Amino acid sequence: xxxxxxxxxxxxxxxxxxxxxxxxxxxxxxxxxxxxxxxxxxxxxxxxxxxxxxxxxxxxxxxxxxxxxxxxxxxxxxxxxxxxxxxxxxxxxxxxxxxxxxxxxxxxxxxxxxxxxxxxxxxxxxxxxxxxxxxxxxxxxxxxxxxxxxxxxxxxxxxxxxxxxxxxxxxxxxxxxxxxxxxxxxxxxxxxxxxxxxxxxxxxxxxxxxxxxxxxxxxxxxxxxxxxxxxxxxxxxxxxxxxxxxxxxxxxxxxxxxxxxxxxxxxxxxxxxxxxxxxxxxxxxxxxxxxxxxxxxxxxxxxxxxxxxxxxxxxxxxxxxxxxxxxxxxxxxxxxxxxxxxxxxxxxxxxxxxxxxxxxxxxxxxxxxxxxxxxxxxxxxxxxxxxxxxxxxxxxxxxxxxxxxxxxxxxxxxxxxxxxxxxxxxxxxxxxxxxxxxxxxxxxxxxxxxxxxxxxxxxxxxxxxxxxxxxxxxxxxx
Amino acid sequence: xxxxxxxxxxxxxxxxxxxxxxxxxxxxxxxxxxxxxxxxxxxxxxxxxxxxxxxxxxxxxxxxxxxxxxxxxxxxxxxxxxxxxxxxxxxxxxxxxxxxxxxxxxxxxxxxxxxxxxxxxxxxxxxxxxxxxxxxxxxxxxxxxxxxxxxxxxxxxxxxxxxxxxxxxxxxxxxxxxxxxxxxxxxxxxxxxxxxxxxxxx
Numbered sequence: 001x002x003x004x005x006x007x008x009x010x011x012x013x014x015x016x017x018x019x020x021x022x023x024x025x026x027x028x029x030x031x032x033x034x035x036x037x038x039x040x041x042x043x044x045x046x047x048x049x050x051x052x053x054x055x056x057x058x059x060x061x062x063x064x065x066x067x068x069x070x071x072x073x074x075x076x077x078x079x080x081x082x083x084x085x086x087x088x089x090x091x092x093x094x095x096x097x098x099x100x101x102x103x104x105x106x107x108x109x110x111x112x113x114x115x116x117x118x119x120x121x122x123x124x125x126x127x128x129x130x131x132x133x134x135x136x137x138x139x140x141x142x143x144x145x146x147x148x149x150x151x152x153x154x155x156x157x158x159x160x161x162x163x164x165x166x167x168x169x170x171x172x173x174x175x176x177x178x179x180x181x182x183x184x185x186x187x188x189x190x191x192x193x194x195x196x197x198x199x200x201x202x203x204x205x206x207x208x209x210x211x212x213x214x215x216x217x218x219x220x221x222x223x224x225x226x227x228x229x230x231x232x233x234x235x236x237x238x239x240x241x242x243x244x245x246x247x248x249x250x251x252x253x254x255x256x257x258x259x260x261x262x263x264x265x266x267x268x269x270x271x272x273x274x275x276x277x278x279x280x281x282x283x284x285x286x287x288x289x290x291x292x293x294x295x296x297x298x299x300x301x302x303x304x305x306x307x308x309x310x311x312x313x314x315x316x317x318x319x320x321x322x323x324x325x326x327x328x329x330x331x332x333x334x335x336x337x338x339x340x341x342x343x344x345x346x347x348x349x350x351x352x353x354x355x356x357x358x359x360x361x362x363x364x365x366x367x368x369x370x371x372x373x374x375x376x377x378x379x380x381x382x383x384x385x386x387x388x389x390x391x392x393x394x395x396x397x398x399x400x401x402x403x404x405x406x407x408x409x410x411x412x413x414x415x416x417x418x419x420x421x422x423x424x425x426x427x428x429x430x431x432x433x434x435x436x437x438x439x440x441x442x443x444x445x446x447x448x449x450x451x452x453x454x455x456x457x458x459x460x461x462x463x464x465x466x467x468x469x470x471x472x473x474x475x476x477x478x
Numbered sequence: 479x480x481x482x483x484x485x486x487x488x489x490x491x492x493x494x495x496x497x498x499x500x501x502x503x504x505x506x507x508x509x510x511x512x513x514x515x516x517x518x519x520x521x522x523x524x525x526x527x528x529x530x531x532x533x534x535x536x537x538x539x540x541x542x543x544x545x546x547x548x549x550x551x552x553x554x555x556x557x558x559x560x561x562x563x564x565x566x567x568x569x570x571x572x573x574x575x576x577x578x579x580x581x582x583x584x585x586x587x588x589x590x591x592x593x594x595x596x597x598x599x600x601x602x603x604x605x606x607x608x609x610x611x612x613x614x615x616x617x618x619x620x621x622x623x624x625x626x627x628x629x630x631x632x633x634x635x636x637x638x639x640x641x642x643x644x645x646x647x648x649x650x651x652x653x654x655x656x657x658x659x660x661x662x663x664x665x666x667x668x669x670x671x672x673x674x675x676x677x678x679x680x
Contacts, residue, residue: 065623120627132624202586
């Protein structure tokens with residue numbers, strides 16, 4: 001019997017997450033609204049336990065359910081990263097929910113179920129599992145975007161995200177059905193085999209394009225980014241932090257796995273799409289953010305730009321490129337969560353302020369926070385020796401080695417443009433007249449800011465673990 | 479021969495009623511045409527030998543979805559004639575966009591060469607079991623993962639609907655069936671002797 005149990009060990013994270021979400025949901029229903037804080041705190045422990053289960057999975061490649069569920073180094077790396085993003089977002093939520101009177105016990109279980117969708121997505125090795133994971137993740141995201149349901153902006157954000165998300169799911173399904181029709185299989189390996197023989201049929205390319213449309217929407221890459229600023233601005237701020245971190249990791253994971261595993265024979269067909277999307281995202285992320293004064297909208301454009309940079313690595317289509325993508329996404333999650341910890345601490349007279357000029361003179365009122373935020377912003381801009389520089393370095397290096405010189409040059413130029421608005425915030429914090437200080441920063445936010453900030457500051461001291469893990473993860477795909 | 483006849487019957491009625499869904503003036507008629515379209519599509523499924531899908535289409539779409547539509551249309555006070563007023567104004571532009579789409583589609587179809595060596599989707603293996611039985615054989619075994627995942631997706635949508643719409647109102651007197659059932663004459667009735675010329679309360 002024990003042999004049977006241990007052979008199913010790689011499924012334990014997903015099972016634990018599903019059961020944990022349902023148990024917490026039931027506990028919340030039984031105990032009533034008063035249990036909301038306990039349920040939300042327990043959510044963090046469930047996520048950490050699931051992370052431990054991911055670490056416990058024996059090394060190697062495991063497949064289940066007729067090869068529709070796969071656990072390899074790539075999945076392990078990204079699952080840990082996703083769970084870290086979810087834990088960070090939950091930590092950011094605790095104080096916010098209390099102060100804004102949004103304590104509801106459904107919040108934690110919805111985050112758990114959304115994370116479950118992300119894990120399913122990361123492990124998906126065929127089109128149906130991919131779609132189910134995507135919907136599981138997105139449905140929960142639509143609900144928590146509108147979680148502040150008495151706030152018009154929050155409900156608008158939820159509705160907008162839902163309508164556009166449903167449209168993109170439709171496109172993705174249309175693409176998936178075309179791919180199935182022209183290859184006769186839904187499994188990535190089978191598609192790769194069918195697509196590799198001879199010239200790919202036109203219908204397959206068609207399906208590929210539609211599939212990529214769906215992917216680009218989920219990671220908010222240009223030209224399917226329009227929802228991002230509105231949803232980021234309207235959703236409650238910790239939810240925005242969650243959107244910017246965990247689902248992006250899962251989205252990039254499915255993008256990379258589907259491209260590399262299912263379409264290796266027709267790389268040149270999808271490479272040009274990814275190159276275009278990467279250039280457009282980097283350019284729009286840099287230029288459109290310049291005029292933004294609302295910090296949530298600014299971070300929305302920043303995340304669009306960063307997804308463009310991450311896709312530069314995918315465009316290379318090599319082991320090196322995938323490694324670059326993984327390093328980029330890991331550093332991006334740390335930077336984003338740290339930045340949002342500061343955004344959530346911008347509370348004056350009990351109200352969250354969102355304008356970047358509210359940060360005026362932060363260096364004098366809150367020197368530590370200002371220093372950390374400055375480090376994170378320098379890192380987001382990609383200035384050495386901070387982590388963000390290495391993230392960009394690896395993807396550009398992969399692009400150059402793959403012969404994509406134009407892409408690398410455009411990437412470097414747009415990151416110079418992008419540096420303007422990051423440095424503008426640093427200038428406001430350090431050289432403008434101080435505004436009134438903010439309310440003291442709650443402990444959970446301090447924790448996230450410290451982890452995010454220090455990991456960015458000190459990455460260059462000991463980068464080996466992340467780079468080694470990303471390298472192993474990237475190799476497991478090829 | 480008979481099959482072809484029925485195919486054209488179902489397909490023709492299906493397309494015609496689908497057109498009437500958007501053309502009908504009265505929204506209730508639109509929904510009724512929609513039901514007709516569903517029933518004819520179910521007929522097409524039967525012709526293809528997919529009787530399970532046909533029945534599911536009737537049960538789910540006609541039985542649940544269309545009836546729900548009907549309720550919504552009848553209960554919401556939407557002035558559909560007002561909604562349709564702009565149609566003529568936008569018609570030229572709509573035709574232009576439609577024309578461009580059609581031209582593009584024709585170009586694609588023109589370039590589309592369906593090669594003979596396309597893979598054939600694997601047909602149903604066993605012929606001695608009918609549709610429903612065949613699905614039942616694999617749904618909880620081979621496809622249990624998809625099945626459970628779909629179940630969780632439905633759970634999320636249920637949680638979402640409750641989170642976003644349910645209002646717990648304070649100070650609402652709710653009916654408690656157990657409390658009502660637990661009442662006995664001893665707890666509900668009090669018997670007093672009332673003397674003539676005096677009230678109950680002293």
